[in-house]
Amino acid sequence: MENKNNSTMDESGSAETAVVCEMAKTGIRTLVSGEVSPEIAANITAAGKNYARRVRTRRLIRQIAGLATTAACVVVVFSMSVYKFRSNAASADFETCCALAALATVVTDYDDVLEDEILMYGDLMFAYDDRTRDFNSFANDLLLMQESAVFIADLAASEDY
Amino acid sequence: MATWKKQITEEATDEVLFDFFRNRGEERAFEILVGRHSASLMRFIRGMLGQNSAYADDVYQETWIKVINNSNKWKGGSFKAWLTRIARNTVIDVFRRQNKMLSLDSEDELGISFVEKMPDLRQIPGEAIMGEEAVALIVEEVMKLPPGQKEVFLMRVEQELSFREIAELLEIPLNTALGRMHYAVNKLREVIADKIKI
Numbered sequence: 001m002e003n004k005n006n007s008t009m010d011e012s013g014s015a016e017t018a019v020v021c022e023m024a025k026t027g028i029r030t031l032v033s034g035e036v037s038p039e040i041a042a043n044i045t046a047a048g049k050n051y052a053r054r055v056r057t058r059r060l061i062r063q064i065a066g067l068a069t070t071a072a073c074v075v076v077v078f079s080m081s082v083y084k085f086r087s088n089a090a091s092a093d094f095e096t097c098c099a100l101a102a103l104a105t106v107v108t109d110y111d112d113v114l115e116d117e118i119l120m121y122g123d124l125m126f127a128y129d130d131r132t133r134d135f136n137s138f139a140n141d142l143l144l145m146q147e148s149a150v151f152i153a154d155l156a157a158s159e160d161y
Numbered sequence: 162m163a164t165w166k167k168q169i170t171e172e173a174t175d176e177v178l179f180d181f182f183r184n185r186g187e188e189r190a191f192e193i194l195v196g197r198h199s200a201s202l203m204r205f206i207r208g209m210l211g212q213n214s215a216y217a218d219d220v221y222q223e224t225w226i227k228v229i230n231n232s233n234k235w236k237g238g239s240f241k242a243w244l245t246r247i248a249r250n251t252v253i254d255v256f257r258r259q260n261k262m263l264s265l266d267s268e269d270e271l272g273i274s275f276v277e278k279m280p281d282l283r284q285i286p287g288e289a290i291m292g293e294e295a296v297a298l299i300v301e302e303v304m305k306l307p308p309g310q311k312e313v314f315l316m317r318v319e320q321e322l323s324f325r326e327i328a329e330l331l332e333i334p335l336n337t338a339l340g341r342m343h344y345a346v347n348k349l350r351e352v353i354a355d356k357i358k359i
Contacts (some may be wrong), residue, residue, distance in 0.1 A: 011279070017346050019301065025318045027300035032207050034200025040218050041199075044225045048182070048191040051229045055186030 169193070175240035183232035195225065195325045198241065201319060202248060208315045210304075216255050224248045242326040245316060249330070295353070302352045303345075310345035313338055 167191045169181055175197070181190040192236055202224065207217045227247050264335040306314060315329070316322045 016350065020346055020349050020353075021318050023296050024299045024303050028204055028208060028303070028315075028319050031206045031297060031300050034203045034207075036199055036203055036221060037218055040222045041195075043222055044195060046191065047226055047229050048195070051186050051232070052182060052186040052188040052191060055183065059186065079210035135243070 177236070179235065179240050181203070183235070187263065191229075194240070198244060202244065205245065205315055205319050206248055206252060208319060209249065209312060210255065220248065220251045220255060223251050227251065238325055241328050242322055245320050245322060246330045249312065298353055298359070299349060302349050306345050306348065310341045310348070313341040314345040317342055 168177060169187055171193060173190075173193070175194060178190040178194050181187040182194070203217065203221055206224070208218045210216050224244070224247050228244060231247075303311065303314060310321060312331070313327055316327045317324070322330070324335060324338050324342070328335040331338065
């Protein structure tokens with residue numbers, strides 16, 4: 001604050017200028033009302049609270065989506081590891097997980113780190129010919145969770161939420 | 162979590178508070194920000210618009226709503242400068258809507274200008290009132306400044322923005338901002354030179 005006041009004086013070239021500015025500041029703060037009506041203040045507070053709530057909801061969705069993404073990746077890895085012990089695997093299961101991971105990436109705003117992770121698992125996945133089906137119901141649950149997250153995110157983004 | 166909770170205090174900078182609000186949804190941070198800038202922002206708006214109408218309340222509210230809705234567009238830097246820019250643009254919108262340049266000496270519905278409505282301290286007798294008289298006279302002259310000079314003057318003196326911030330905000334060269342301030346101050350000095358001994 002002091003620096004700014006000093007710079008006013010320096011830049012304008014005289015102490016007299018600083019006095020004029022200081023008198024103007026005093027005058028404006030004394031004679032020009034800074035009062036805000038309670039109704040307006042309440043409207044702004046309500047708008048701020050509403051926005052803050054939406055931000056918190058979005059953060060929560062992202063956290064959930066992040067967990068789901070991780071879970072989907074874990075499923076892929078798990079299926080890769082059990083592949084060796086099971087012979088009745090199906091490629092559709094991997095595709096489900098892949099779609100799940102991609103969807104989760106959309107929800108998490110195309111998080112670069114997660115996307116790289118998913119691509120890496122995808123590369124690994126398609127290196128195998130045979131797949132397992134054990135995680136099918138789990139993958140469906142995750143998919144449902146993702147769909148719910150997307151739905152809630154859409155609601156949160158809408159004006160009416 | 163406890164660490165960043167502690168940072169939402171009255172002492173926290175505008176930028177930290179706004180960051181907590183827009184990224185974490187912290188209501189308290191927003192409340193502190195509004196409380197901190199409420200009076201100065203309203204005075205700036207009234208200074209730009211003129212206290213002659215009800216537009217000040219509308220502009221004030223619209224400014225904060227824009228701050229909320231455009232929070233993701235804030236690219237760092239001075240929050241106050243950004244807030245002032247939004248307020249100024251909102252005032253300009255009002256001018257455009259009204260299709261005329263409102264000024265502080267324009268008349269209200271009753272035909273009374275803001276300047277006329279200000280307390281006439283010069284009518285109060287006695288030497289003790291001289292300081293207040295001078296202050297009132299200067300404010301009166303500030304209200305009569307050309308819009309370009311007045312906004313720079315208000316941003317500098319009331320909003321306490323740096324000239325660099327003002328230049329960026331108005332998208333004008335730094336020298337132009339300094340020049341407008343120089344002209345404004347000179348005009349004030351000239352007008353009051355024969356009336357006030359400073």
